[in-house]
Amino acid sequence: MTLLHASLLASALALAIGASAPAPAQAADALELVNATLDQASDLAALPRQQVTLKRPPFVHDHDQVAKGGPKVVQFTLPIVEKEIVIDDQGTTMHAMTFGGSIPGPLMVVHEGDYVELTLVNPASNSMPHNIDFHAATGAMGGGDLTVVQPGEEVTLRWKATRAGTFVYHCAPGGPMTPWHVVAGMHGTVMVLPRDGLKDGDGKPLRYDRAYYIGETEFYIPRDADGNFKSYxxxxxxLPDTLEAMRSLTPSHVVFNGAVGALTGENALASKVGETVLFVHSQANRDSRPHLIGGHGDYVWEEGKFANAPLKDLETWFVRGGSAAAALYTFRQPGVYAYVNHNLIEAILLGAAAHVKVEGDRWNHDLMTTPSAVGPIKPGTDLSLPVGR
Structure with missing residues (x-):
């Protein structure tokens, strides 16, 4: 337990009982008390360490679906990147804040019982402080209280993955800065797999051939008096105009992976007939309703928690704001599928849509066919519908 940890704990206790925060000298006294009453961090020197190179979403770094051996310390380095980005085909720009240079930030995969050791880097070229709040972690505002870094600083946080599932992480600097940083792009997901892998409701193992991470974000781009999007x-x-736009709760864009069309056309996801794909879908701020047009959710952890039995055969599933869901689907037909937020206004008009191009040699006519081709309506066709009780 460091002096910083003791000071934070003492401050929290003081605020809880209505007192003022302690002075540094009081923090030293608190340190002695904390060391006498709280467990120290585990000695992890004997545990193996794994340095992971993260991948830009929708792709996911290499990982084992079933853990090999006992717990380990999984090390990640995550730079914070502030940059201007283009978010639609009209050339609309915004000043983004990102983890790792992408929206969403990278998906991190560990196993239950592992330790996540993250080094958060805020380069000197950035303009503001940042931190990271892990929904999968325990204590200190998800690590947010311990990871505030000014430009030119870095910090390393270690936490134990005690619960299996998909969990959001995001920047949380406090006050109105928290929602602003989130809708400017600072969110991502950690997937904590069970050590023995995913299971169906009967305890049978489930596996996937590919994993894709879709992070949904809503943007609030201010408009000028003529209704045109403004740039800064x-x-x-x-900031002032963006906060005002955010208060309307009416997004100008709702997108997957940082921009309209980021996962369509040439950027479409890929699969093959017979492959099982794991879709991880997060929304750090608002609710969403993923739907795979022409497919289903064979197994869906709608709340993202792998200790719970998955739901089966869903047409559309629900992602609560501030959470991530996981869904498995085995593709059975070739072609282009649309993966959308089934608030179709947001999918079609605001941008929350992706494509999955599925390769295959044969169309299964038993699953779908056209017994007759498109043509003129046959004479004498009765177009009335019977009305009954």
């Missing part, structure tokens, strides 16, 4: 020279310049 810096994050600071955009």
């Amino acid at each position: 020279a810096s994050h600071a310049e955009s």
